[in-house]
Amino acid sequence: MRSLWIWLAVTALSMAVAQLPAGSGIFPFWPVIAALAVILTTRSAAAGLAAGVIGGTLVATGGHPIEALRSTFADHLIPQISSSWHIGALFFTLLLGAFAGVLESSGGFSAILERMLRGSKNPQKRVLGSVYGLGLLCFFDGLANSMLTGRIARPAVDRTGISREKLAWVVDSTSSPVACVAFISTWIATQLTLIQDSLPDADAYGLYFQSIPANPYCLLTLLLIPIAIHLDWEPKAMRRFQPKDVATNQETQTSGAPWRVLVPLLVLATSIAAGFQIWSEAPIDWTSLEAWRSAASSNAGPTALIAGALAGLIAACLCHPRNSPRPWQDAAKKGAAGLIPALIILILAWSLGSVFRTLGAAEAIQSLLGDGLSASSLPLAVFGVAALTAFTTGSSWGTMALLMPLALGVLVQTADPGSLLVIAPGVIGAVFGGAVFGDHASPFSDTTIVSALAAGCSPLDHVLSQLPYALTAAGAAAFAYLMMSLGLHPAASTGLAAVILFLTVLLLRRRSRA
Incomplete structure (x- = not known):
C-alpha cells in the first residue's frame, strides 16, 4: 500500500511538472529526481527506474496520461527490447x-x-x-x-x-x-x-x-584484499568483531x-x-x-x-x-x-536512457556546468556523483543506468572531437567504479546484504566493518582520476595510485599497532 501511494504521488507531481512553461529547466532532470525519490523510499531499483521512465514520458507528453502510456511502450520500451x-x-x-x-x-x-x-x-x-x-x-x-x-x-x-x-x-x-x-x-x-x-x-x-585501466576503484579494491591479508591489516571497525564459536x-x-x-x-x-x-x-x-x-x-x-x-x-x-x-x-x-529481477532492471535502464535522450538531459547538464568543468576533469566528477548515487540508492546497476547516458552525453557536449574517444574510457570507468564503490558502502545494496547473509553476519555489521577498506580504495581511486585530469595515462595513474594505496596501508597498519 505504501508503494502505491508513493507511485501515485510521483505520477501527480510529474503531471504538475509537465504543466510548467515550455523549456522549463526542471524538465530534463525530472526523471532522475523521480527515480531517486522512489528508490530512496522503496529501496527498489526497479521501482525507481520505472518511476523515472513514467515521470519522464509524462513530462515529455505534456502531462497526458494516455499519451504518456502510449509513448512509454511505443517510443521507449518496445524499441529497446527489439534491438x-x-x-x-x-x-x-x-x-x-x-x-x-x-x-x-x-x-x-x-x-x-x-x-x-x-x-x-x-x-x-x-x-x-x-x-x-x-x-x-x-x-x-x-x-x-x-x-x-x-x-x-x-x-x-x-x-x-x-x-x-x-x-x-x-x-x-x-x-x-x-x-x-x-x-x-x-x-x-x-x-x-x-x-x-x-x-x-x-x-x-x-x-x-x-575503460578497465581507467576503473581504478575496482582494480585497487582487488589489489587491496591480498595486501591487507598479507600485512594482516585490520581497521578498528573490523577488529572489534570476534570469530564465532566453532563448536x-x-x-x-x-x-x-x-x-x-x-x-x-x-x-x-x-x-x-x-x-x-x-x-x-x-x-x-x-x-x-x-x-x-x-x-x-x-x-x-x-x-x-x-x-x-x-x-x-x-x-x-x-x-x-x-x-x-x-x-x-x-x-x-x-x-x-535468480537473474530475472536484474533483467527487469536492465530493460527499465534502457528505457530510461531513451527518455533522457528525448528530454535532452545531457545538453541541460552541460548548460548548467558551463565552462566550470573541463572535459579532462569529467571522470573525477563523475566518479564522485556515481559513488553518491549508488550509496543512496544501493544499486550499482541502477546507478550505471542513470549516469552512463548522462555522463557520456555531457562528454560529447564538452570535449572536442579529437579528444572525445581519449577521455571517454575514463568517464566510462568512473561510472562503473563509482557505482561499485557506492554499492559497497551502502547498507541498501543487494550484494552487501547477500554477502553478509552468505557469510553469516549482520548486514549492518558488514557495512560498518567494510567501510574503512572501501574508503581507502576510493581515496586512492580519486587520486588516480586527479592524475588523469592532469594528463597522465589511465594505466600510469592507476599504477601510481596502487603505490599510494600500498604505502597508505603500511602507514595505517603501523598506527593501528602503535
Missing part, C-alpha cells in the same frame, strides 16, 4: 545465470577450496587468500559470486578463528569488482549496451577494454571434483572468444591480433555471447555429477530465475 544487442544481452544473462547455478550445484568449488587449504602453515591467511582466489574464479557474476563463496567458505573461517565479518568483506570486495572488469560476466552485456546506446557510432568493445557452527558442504568447474569455465571463455571471429564478417585468423580486434569491433557480439554461454552451459551440464542431490535441470532453472 539485436539488447535481445542478445537478455539471453546471455539468462544463460549465464543458469551456468552459474549448475556450477554451484556440482560441488566443484568446494573441492577447489579444500585443496587450496591443504598444508598451510598460516591457516587464517590461507583461508582468506583461498576465498579471494575462489572469488576471482567466480568472475562471471557478482551476486552469484557472493552467495557461492560465502556459503562455501563459512565452515573454514569458523574452524580457523576468522570473524564472519572479515569473510563478508573479502567476499563482497571480490565479487562486484571482478565482475565489473571481467570481459565475460553477467555485467558485460549491460555495460556494452549502455556504452553502445550512449555512443552509437563508437566501438563499444574497444571502449570497454580501454556450535559446524556446517557441511557438498564437495565434488575441481574439473567439474574448470572445464565448463574453459569452454565458456574459449567459445565466446572464438565466436567473435566465427560470426564476424572479417576473415578468420586465430594468430592475428588485428583479426581479433576487427572481430571484437564487429556486430558478432550478441551471437558470440549467446553461443559461448550456451556452449558453457552444455559443458556444465555434462560435467554435473549424476548422483548430485539437485539435478542439473533444477540448478539451471534456479540460476536463471
Whole structure:
C-alpha cells in the first residue's frame, strides 16, 4: 500500500511538472529526481527506474496520461527490447545465470577450496587468500559470486578463528569488482549496451577494454584484499568483531571434483572468444591480433555471447555429477530465475536512457556546468556523483543506468572531437567504479546484504566493518582520476595510485599497532 501511494504521488507531481512553461529547466532532470525519490523510499531499483521512465514520458507528453502510456511502450520500451544487442544481452544473462547455478550445484568449488587449504602453515591467511582466489574464479557474476563463496567458505573461517565479518568483506570486495572488469560476466552485456546506446557510432568493445585501466576503484579494491591479508591489516571497525564459536557452527558442504568447474569455465571463455571471429564478417585468423580486434569491433557480439554461454552451459551440464542431490535441470532453472529481477532492471535502464535522450538531459547538464568543468576533469566528477548515487540508492546497476547516458552525453557536449574517444574510457570507468564503490558502502545494496547473509553476519555489521577498506580504495581511486585530469595515462595513474594505496596501508597498519 505504501508503494502505491508513493507511485501515485510521483505520477501527480510529474503531471504538475509537465504543466510548467515550455523549456522549463526542471524538465530534463525530472526523471532522475523521480527515480531517486522512489528508490530512496522503496529501496527498489526497479521501482525507481520505472518511476523515472513514467515521470519522464509524462513530462515529455505534456502531462497526458494516455499519451504518456502510449509513448512509454511505443517510443521507449518496445524499441529497446527489439534491438539485436539488447535481445542478445537478455539471453546471455539468462544463460549465464543458469551456468552459474549448475556450477554451484556440482560441488566443484568446494573441492577447489579444500585443496587450496591443504598444508598451510598460516591457516587464517590461507583461508582468506583461498576465498579471494575462489572469488576471482567466480568472475562471471557478482551476486552469484557472493552467495557461492560465502556459503562455501563459512565452515573454514569458523574452524580457523576468522570473524564472519572479515569473510563478508573479502567476499563482497571480490565479487562486484571482478565482475565489473571481467570481459565475460553477467555485467558485460549491460555495460556494452549502455556504452553502445550512449555512443552509437563508437566501438563499444574497444571502449570497454580501454575503460578497465581507467576503473581504478575496482582494480585497487582487488589489489587491496591480498595486501591487507598479507600485512594482516585490520581497521578498528573490523577488529572489534570476534570469530564465532566453532563448536556450535559446524556446517557441511557438498564437495565434488575441481574439473567439474574448470572445464565448463574453459569452454565458456574459449567459445565466446572464438565466436567473435566465427560470426564476424572479417576473415578468420586465430594468430592475428588485428583479426581479433576487427572481430571484437564487429556486430558478432550478441551471437558470440549467446553461443559461448550456451556452449558453457552444455559443458556444465555434462560435467554435473549424476548422483548430485539437485539435478542439473533444477540448478539451471534456479540460476536463471535468480537473474530475472536484474533483467527487469536492465530493460527499465534502457528505457530510461531513451527518455533522457528525448528530454535532452545531457545538453541541460552541460548548460548548467558551463565552462566550470573541463572535459579532462569529467571522470573525477563523475566518479564522485556515481559513488553518491549508488550509496543512496544501493544499486550499482541502477546507478550505471542513470549516469552512463548522462555522463557520456555531457562528454560529447564538452570535449572536442579529437579528444572525445581519449577521455571517454575514463568517464566510462568512473561510472562503473563509482557505482561499485557506492554499492559497497551502502547498507541498501543487494550484494552487501547477500554477502553478509552468505557469510553469516549482520548486514549492518558488514557495512560498518567494510567501510574503512572501501574508503581507502576510493581515496586512492580519486587520486588516480586527479592524475588523469592532469594528463597522465589511465594505466600510469592507476599504477601510481596502487603505490599510494600500498604505502597508505603500511602507514595505517603501523598506527593501528602503535
